Amino acid sequence: MNSLPYVYAALLDVLGYRELLNRDIKRGALNFKTTLQDALACLAEINDAEFAYQAISDTVIITCGDRSRFLEFLGVVKKVQLGFLSAGLFLRGGIAFQQHFRSGAVTYSPAFAAAYELETKTAIYPRVIIDHNIIEMLESNGEASPIAESNLVCERNGIFFLNILDVDNWQSVYIQAKGVFVSDSKALFRNEAVFLKHLWFQDYVLSSPFATKDCISYIPTIGIWKKQD
Numbered sequence: 001m002n003s004l005p006y007v008y009a010a011l012l013d014v015l016g017y018r019e020l021l022n023r024d025i026k027r028g029a030l031n032f033k034t035t036l037q038d039a040l041a042c043l044a045e046i047n048d049a050e051f052a053y054q055a056i057s058d059t060v061i062i063t064c065g066d067r068s069r070f071l072e073f074l075g076v077v078k079k080v081q082l083g084f085l086s087a088g089l090f091l092r093g094g095i096a097f098q099q100h101f102r103s104g105a106v107t108y109s110p111a112f113a114a115a116y117e118l119e120t121k122t123a124i125y126p127r128v129i130i131d132h133n134i135i136e137m138l139e140s141n142g143e144a145s146p147i148a149e150s151n152l153v154c155e156r157n158g159i160f161f162l163n164i165l166d167v168d169n170w171q172s173v174y175i176q177a178k179g180v181f182v183s184d185s186k187a188l189f190r191n192e193a194v195f196l197k198h199l200w201f202q203d204y205v206l207s208s209p210f211a212t213k214d215c216i217s218y219i220p221t222i223g224i225w226k227k228q229d
Contacts, residue, residue: 004099008070008134009111010062010077011119012093014039014084015126015197017058019187035087042083051076060091061112063100070138074152077128078164085164085176088183090126090197094118095162097134125200128162135160154204170210177201178218 014020020032036058043060046053051073053062060080064073077095084091096114101107118129130153138144147153154163165173181188181198188195202219205211 004101004108005065006067006097007100007111008064008067008073008095008097009100009109009115010060010073010093010095010128011112011115012060012062012077012080012084012091012128013119014058015090015092016184016194035089039084039087039089042080045079046076061115063111065100067097070134071146071150071152074130074147074150074162077162078152081128081162081164082169082173085173085180088176088180090180090201091128092119092123092126093128094123094131095128095134096131097137122159123161125197125204127200127204130160130162132158132160165205165208165210167210170205170208171212174205174211174215177205181218 014036020035024030024032040055040060043053043055046062050066050069051062051064053060055061062073062077062080064070064076074095077093081091081093094115094117096111096118098109098111098114100109100111102109114131118131123129135144135147135153138147151166152163154161177198181202184194184198188198199219202217206215206217
């Protein structure tokens with residue numbers, strides 16, 4: 001195991017996959033299948049000679065074996081997250097740097113396991129968590145400055161995650177996020193766990209330094225209940 005190469009690995013899952021699948025089953029439709037195919041089209045833009053990727057059901061896995069290309073790797077993951085959002089789907093994931101082996105049908109990957117743990121236990125919201133050990137490794141080697149200057153990393157409460165917002169795409173991301181909320185509004189009723197994911201993403205978008213001054217909340221604020229006549 002000590003001789004295995006290290007890779008950056010991103011494991012990304014579609015939020016609400018089962019619910020969206022069940023909607024198709026109940027309606028006898030293939031709407032979600034079409035949406036998923038549209039979202040996965042963004043993978044065609046990835047140069048798989050540099051960044052290996054695979055898509056299995058609701059999961060996308062991307063790896064990079066070149067330790068010096070972390071910034072480019074983040075850019076690839078950003079494109080994928082934006083591609084899925086443009087198709088009306090939120091992604092949640094994790095990025096780790098660990099050992100990895102894959103040959104044909106055999107995969108042995110502590111990197112996948114570490115990324116999966118970040119996705120399931122830490123991400124919670126529609127975001128891609130970056131293992132803090134990666135940031136600490138880059139800082140200790142004096143390689144953190146380009147990453148910080150790239151605006152590709154956010155931090156809150158000691159948790160690092162990928163920033164997909166920039167000055168050119170903020171408006172479109174805001175519109176897309178609002179669209180996902182409106183589309184999911186009926187399914188969100190009395191479902192606090194899913195509602196909070198939308199609320200977190202809205203907070204992320206509106207708190208961005210790229211947000212326009214006239215932007216407003218698209219999720220209703222808390223109101224005092226009044227009995228209807």
